[in-house]
Amino acid sequence: MTATVEKPDLEIGRDRRRKEDQRLITGRTRWTDNLALPGMLHLAMVRSPHAHATIVSIDTEAAKQSPNVVAVFTGSDLGEAQGACINAWAITTDQVTPAHVPMPTDRVAFAGETVAVVVARTAAEARDATELVEVEYAELPAALDLKTAATDAVLAHPDLGTNKSALWVFDSAEAGTGTSADEAIEKARGDGIVIEREYRQQRLIPAFMEPRSTVVDPTGEQITVWSATQIPHILRFAIAATTGVPESKIRVIAPDVGGGFGGKLQQTPEEMITFAVARKLGKPIKYTETRSESLMAGHHGRDQWQKLTLSAEKDGTVTGLKVELLADLGAYVAIIGGGVPVLGAFMYNAIYKFPAYHFSCQTVLTNKTWTDAYRGAGRPEATYAIERLMDEIAVEVGADPLAIREKNWITHEEFPFTSVAGLEYDSGNYEAATAKARETFGYDELRAEQKRRRESGDRVQLGIGISTFTEMCGLAPSRVLGSLNYGAGGWEHASVRMLATGKVEVVTGATAHGQGHETAFSQIVADRLGVAFEDVEVLHGDTQIGPKGLDTYGSRSLVVGGEAIVKAADKVIEKAKVIAAHLLEASVDDIEFSAGRFGVRGTDQGLAMAEIAMATFAAHNLPDGVEPSLDSDATYDPVNFNYPHGTHLCAMEVDTETGGVLMRKYVCVDDIGTIINPMIVEGQVHGGLAQGIAQALWEEAVYDDSGTLVSGSFVDYLLPTSADTINFDVGHTTTASTTNTLGTKGVGEAGTIASTPAVVNAVVDAVRQFGVNDIQMPCTPERVWRAIHANDGEAETVGAAAPHFSEETGMQGQTDRTDGAS
Amino acid sequence: MARIELTVDGAKVSDDVEPRMLLVQYLREKLGKTGTVIGCDTSNCGACTVHLDGRSVKSCNVLAVQANSREVTTIEGLADGEDLHPVQEAFRECHGLQCGFCTPGMIMQAVDLLNENPHPTEHEVREGMEGNLCRCTGYHNIVKSVLHAAGGTK
Numbered sequence: 001m002t003a004t005v006e007k008p009d010l011e012i013g014r015d016r017r018r019k020e021d022q023r024l025i026t027g028r029t030r031w032t033d034n035l036a037l038p039g040m041l042h043l044a045m046v047r048s049p050h051a052h053a054t055i056v057s058i059d060t061e062a063a064k065q066s067p068n069v070v071a072v073f074t075g076s077d078l079g080e081a082q083g084a085c086i087n088a089w090a091i092t093t094d095q096v097t098p099a100h101v102p103m104p105t106d107r108v109a110f111a112g113e114t115v116a117v118v119v120a121r122t123a124a125e126a127r128d129a130t131e132l133v134e135v136e137y138a139e140l141p142a143a144l145d146l147k148t149a150a151t152d153a154v155l156a157h158p159d160l161g162t163n164k165s166a167l168w169v170f171d172s173a174e175a176g177t178g179t180s181a182d183e184a185i186e187k188a189r190g191d192g193i194v195i196e197r198e199y200r201q202q203r204l205i206p207a208f209m210e211p212r213s214t215v216v217d218p219t220g221e222q223i224t225v226w227s228a229t230q231i232p233h234i235l236r237f238a239i240a241a242t243t244g245v246p247e248s249k250i251r252v253i254a255p256d257v258g259g260g261f262g263g264k265l266q267q268t269p270e271e272m273i274t275f276a277v278a279r280k281l282g283k284p285i286k287y288t289e290t291r292s293e294s295l296m297a298g299h300h301g302r303d304q305w306q307k308l309t310l311s312a313e314k315d316g317t318v319t320g321l322k323v324e325l326l327a328d329l330g331a332y333v334a335i336i337g338g339g340v341p342v343l344g345a346f347m348y349n350a351i352y353k354f355p356a357y358h359f360s361c362q363t364v365l366t367n368k369t370w371t372d373a374y375r376g377a378g379r380p381e382a383t384y385a386i387e388r389l390m391d392e393i394a395v396e397v398g399a400d401p402l403a404i405r406e407k408n409w410i411t412h413e414e415f416p417f418t419s420v421a422g423l424e425y426d427s428g429n430y431e432a433a434t435a436k437a438r439e440t441f442g443y444d445e446l447r448a449e450q451k452r453r454r455e456s457g458d459r460v461q462l463g464i465g466i467s468t469f470t471e472m473c474g475l476a477p478s479r480v481l482g483s484l485n486y487g488a489g490g491w492e493h494a495s496v497r498m499l500a501t502g503k504v505e506v507v508t509g510a511t512a513h514g515q516g517h518e519t520a521f522s523q524i525v526a527d528r529l530g531v532a533f534e535d536v537e538v539l540h541g542d543t544q545i546g547p548k549g550l551d552t553y554g555s556r557s558l559v560v561g562g563e564a565i566v567k568a569a570d571k572v573i574e575k576a577k578v579i580a581a582h583l584l585e586a587s588v589d590d591i592e593f594s595a596g597r598f599g600v601r602g603t604d605q606g607l608a609m610a611e612i613a614m615a616t617f618a619a620h621n622l623p624d625g626v627e628p629s630l631d632s633d634a635t636y637d638p639v640n641f642n643y644p645h646g647t648h649l650c651a652m653e654v655d656t657e658t659g660g661v662l663m664r665k666y667v668c669v670d671d672i673g674t675i676i677n678p679m680i681v682e683g684q685v686h687g688g689l690a691q692g693i694a695q696a697l698w699e700e701a702v703y704d705d706s707g708t709l710v711s712g713s714f715v716d717y718l719l720p721t722s723a724d725t726i727n728f729d730v731g732h733t734t735t736a737s738t739t740n741t742l743g744t745k746g747v748g749e750a751g752t753i754a755s756t757p758a759v760v761n762a763v764v765d766a767v768r769q770f771g772v773n774d775i776q777m778p779c780t781p782e783r784v785w786r787a788i789h790a791n792d793g794e795a796e797t798v799g800a801a802a803p804h805f806s807e808e809t810g811m812q813g814q815t816d817r818t819d820g821a822s
Numbered sequence: 823m824a825r826i827e828l829t830v831d832g833a834k835v836s837d838d839v840e841p842r843m844l845l846v847q848y849l850r851e852k853l854g855k856t857g858t859v860i861g862c863d864t865s866n867c868g869a870c871t872v873h874l875d876g877r878s879v880k881s882c883n884v885l886a887v888q889a890n891s892r893e894v895t896t897i898e899g900l901a902d903g904e905d906l907h908p909v910q911e912a913f914r915e916c917h918g919l920q921c922g923f924c925t926p927g928m929i930m931q932a933v934d935l936l937n938e939n940p941h942p943t944e945h946e947v948r949e950g951m952e953g954n955l956c957r958c959t960g961y962h963n964i965v966k967s968v969l970h971a972a973g974g975t976k
Contacts, residue, residue: 018917020922025913026906027855124843125914209869209956210859210921211861259923291861513959683963686959687958689964714862719957722949723963725962727944727945751960
């Protein structure tokens with residue numbers, strides 16, 4: 001026989017347009033705030049204006065008399081029914097963890113904490129009535145500055161006796177994964193290079209575009225909770241665990257969710273209060289936050305001081321790394337809480353062959369908004385530190401920063417490689433990614449231009465920033481989480497259901513909030529089962545539809561959730577083979593499955609998947625003892641993390657007269673293993689880059705001396721716009737991951753993790769000739785200008801030329817503008 | 823309460839509204855036009871952008887009473903029946919959206935921008951879309967979408 005079987009077009013690797021988009025581009029959406037239920041009432045929160053205060057009294061009478069107000073509740077009114085906000089990860093067994101009541105009764109611990117809630121027929125009437133709630137506070141001293149708080153000078157929670165929550169330590173000598181970092185540093189002080197730096201990871205706000213919203217309907221047999229959350233399954237568990245309502249009586253739905261970036265990886269006080277009020281009144285209740293509330297009370301990210309000591313030989317070969325962190329938890333230990341810096345603990349050594357490593361992190365409670373996961377969670381901080389330090393060694397040695405990295409990185413022949421932090425990197429090729437990035441970027445030409453500008457003393461100087469990053473993603477092997485004292489596992493669940501008509505329903509526990517799971521997962525299943533892309537329906541985000549799951553964060557959906565889907569689909573095939581063999585009167589061993597068809601080896605006989613599905617549905621002629629169902633579940637627990645990596649190159653222009661910075665070019669070449677949908681991947685990288693670049697250049701959550709968030713609106717918290725950003729040049733090299741069937745690696749956080757140090761390295765590189773080796777993020781024109789002029793002996797700028805609220809001018813910068821600079 | 827009569831997405835509507843009610847609240851709460859969304863409270867994000875008499879406005883920045891006797895088009899009225907508007911089509915084609923929350927505003931702003939300037943440069947697109955915030959895309963593919971809808975870069 002010469003007939004050739006036409007090779008089917010594979011879905012994996014195609015830039016399929018997204019299934020999600022038709023609804024989203026026509027406004028046919030189901031954001032939580034869109035929901036309206038019969039008899040639904042609305043909440044508005046009364047929030048503390050003080051960072052730390054005792055609640056002396058709350059008078060709700062006037063508010064209760066306000067038009068269409070149904071009720072006003074304080075924390076005492078709701079009592080234990082409000083449950084509690086949980087910390088799922090005590091990073092040490094002796095972690096100091098303040099109790100976190102959703103609505104406290106006696107004391108507020110940050111500005112923005114809820115002290116009373118108004119229930120009314122409309123949201124506007126509820127908000128009006130909050131003005132009438134009289135709260136008497138007795139202000140307490142507030143622990144605000146992270147370093148000061150670490151000294152326990154002022155206590156964020158006086159009853160705890162300390163602000164120090166937990167000290168988490170890893171030492172490679174003790175762990176047996178390497179030698180002593182202290183000894184390596186001591187030796188290098190004699191005959192090598194020691195780089196000591198302290199870097200600031202400023203406080204950031206996730207600032208997802210959809211404000212958080214929760215609707216709770218208690219009128220059915222189950223209490224239904226709709227919430228703009230990344231974690232419907234974890235939320236359901238947390239509500240049940242802390243309110244005593246059986247888990248089986250709670251249904252959580254995450255409908256369309258407008259972005260999260262870690263910011264919706266939380267069990268929030270607002271969700272708990274809405275749940276409690278709905279139960280108390282027996283009516284559907286909605287709470288939707290304002291943007292200001294979102295920025296003030298939704299959890300923040302980063303906020304660390306990083307004290308870093310790196311030792312190397314004279315030629316730049318690294319010998320040791322010591323990392324000492326202070327991490328600001330804010331007022332409470334959030335759901336991941338101190339686990340965020342710990343997620344970074346394994347990545348400071350990055351792609352480099354450090355023989356010795358020491359990491360410690362002291363988490364500290366303050367009277368500011370709580371902090372938790374924000375895109376990258378721990379790993380951007382780690383990457384920032386090490387990639388900044390690699391540039392510093394290069395300067396010290398007098399070598400090109402790419403050459404120093406190459407001297408120290410793991411070569412592609414060395415995989416799998418066990419790092420000094422004890423992780424096994426499965427695959428990668430740093431040389432290939434770097435070579436490709438270097439060429440696309442035009443590295444040598446830009447270096448030549450930099451030299452010309454520097455030599456001619458050009459007003460505009462050019463800097464080149466490098467970041468050769470890796471990350472651990474695909475959270476996470478449950479055993480590893482267990483060994484770290486995390487409260488849950490890291491598996492993911494999937495079901496594949498074959499419908500009678502040949503259509504396929506895929507249920508995933510990894511619920512999406514913008515990532516395009518429906519499209520990418522459809523592509524995977526289409527290839528696996530040999531069915532049409534259009535015939536696959538992906539269901540998620542409802543604990544009644546997808547009863548098991550651990551949700552979406554940590555670049556886990558594809559590498560963990562996708563693998564669960566693959567395993568469930570493979571079970572469907574195995575079940576179908578038995579029925580196919582029976583119908584084809586062949587032995588199961590002779591059945592071959594390919595491109596959606598069950599064939600009998602050596603014959604042209606066969607049946608399509610859809611035919612088996614229909615035969616299974618009819619169940620008229622099944623083998624004895626075989627159930628009439630092809631549907632299959634799988635719960636996959638990853639055996640390892642996986643380790644995407646990449647080389648990011650950034651060119652920044654710095655105007656030395658104004659301190660203004662301008663991004664000229666950004667090239668990245670990422671190795672994220674097998675790519676399911678290149679279009680979606682590129683979008684993930686773009687968005688990640690913008691967030692990482694924004695940390696480097698624009699964003700910072702700023703508190704004033706009384707603990708008020710002064711960047712509490714989009715007027716003050718500077719998200720980049722289309723006019724601030726440029727087009728990115730995104731490329732890939734591929735080494736398949738060996739830890740999952742498809743060879744995929746995570747991509748959701750890569751851009752954010754890699755880009756921040758690339759940008760700051762570029763800015764510093766542009767002005768290093770002025771003696772600059774650090775500029776605190778965000779690298780505002782003022783900070784860049786000050787760095788350039790720090791050593792030139794010019795008089796301090798005061799008076800009219802000083803920025804508003806400058807400490808140097810005693811906060812007088814705005815008031816004496818007519819005096820002129822002295 | 824004030825009586826207003828206006829045309830929204832081609833339909834004549836009439837309601838008594840509180841004078842303080844914002845156009846976006848009117849669209850969402852009274853008309854159920856939840857395709858238009860609220861992303862901030864300071865008129866920075868542009869998620870609520872609609873057309874008022876054919877020009878883009880942030881509907882959180884317009885009182886419902888100001889829309890009296892005027893014509894409003896929202897994202898829900900942009901397509902011609904089953905046929906998507908070319909800008910909607912371009913956003914899908916170029917992956918100009920991820921979570922989709924900013925998308926209604928982005929599309930409405932892009933339509934207005936292209937009405938004004940049918941063949942913008944990339945720079946003009948970036949400047950013209952500056953009043954609309956997106957947190958997912960890094961704007962790369964949004965800019966691409968607008969240029970695609972314009973028939974390519976100049």
